[in-house]
Amino acid sequence: MTTAKKFLTETSSDDLAAWLRDKGEPAFRAKQIREWIFQKLVFSPDGMKNLPAKLRQALAEDFFFPSCSVAERAASGRDGVVKLRLALHDGESVELVVIPAQDRVTLCLSTQVGCPVGCRFCASGANGLVRNLHAGEMLEEFLAGCAEAGRKCDNIVFMGIGEGLLNFDELAKVLDTLTSPEGFSMSPRRITVSTSGYVPGIGKLAQLGKEFTLAVSLHAPDDATREKIIPDKLRYPIDEILEAADAYRDRSGRLYTLEYTLLAGINDSPEQAEALGRLALRHRAKINLIPYNETGSAFRRPRRDVIEEFEKAVAATGAAVTRRVERGAKSTAACGQLRARAERKKEF
Ligand code: SF4
Structure with a gap:
């Protein structure tokens, strides 16, 4: 554009x-x-x-300035999490989430309108990529989140709509402005860049030479299972992804996280838990389990006892494992659902 x-x-x-x-x-x-x-x-x-x-x-x-406005606001009364849908200047929209905790506020920001990766469980990737966000638009997401929170936010995770490393040049400008003393003066350690495993992008992020936190959405301990979740087009072999992530860790000095969306009957067996734990141990990575938020796709969230057993089996290997705290703005909690709903309305 x-x-x-x-x-x-x-x-x-x-x-x-x-x-x-x-x-x-x-x-x-x-x-x-x-x-x-x-x-x-x-x-x-x-x-x-x-x-x-x-x-x-x-x-x-x-x-x-501003180039966007808040078109929709979904608030969870219980935990204070607010999801905003921002209408962009060209009629497109993206989402951001404001996540308050006792002593800090975290923002989850989008990097693209739609997503080319097309993970099969995800509402954001269902219709592919519409366009990349400009750096200025991502910085306005940050400002909109701070306005909603009523203060400067402490942490940023680029885990909203899009594969940020496929919009690398704009994302790099944003990371620079967020961390520069002439910009928002944030510590790189407070910024997490998430990727579906786009290997060339992990390499470019390492070249920035800063201590951003890297989160790799692995979702499977082996390539055969991962094939069921992420289409071929932009899926890299697990070995290559973890080799790139290891290089990032060595360059930045920061351990990375393996994000793992738990999908019933796909990647939630005890054997897969053990394989995941061993993989994480070998690569000195932490694991973050995310029980699936159902979005209308064919995938289902595992039963509570299955989730608990999976977590125990991972922990039994000695790997560091956490489970994402269940928070979010009610029925629209999963990534991309406000935007997906707005797009459906446009069609009528
Ligand atoms: S999960 Fe992330 S990478 Fe996968 S389609 Fe959704 S937005 Fe894209």
């Missing part, structure tokens, strides 16, 4: 200074504008109170 208008959140200081010069505005306005965005988390020129009205109007005319 080409667009003449730029996203303000991804505009560099130099480009902003050049734009201000063109408008006959003093150079110090660039610092003011960037302070509003990156320190005060303001989400539109209207909120930049120390700028003249004429300049605010020019910003609104020449830049996307």
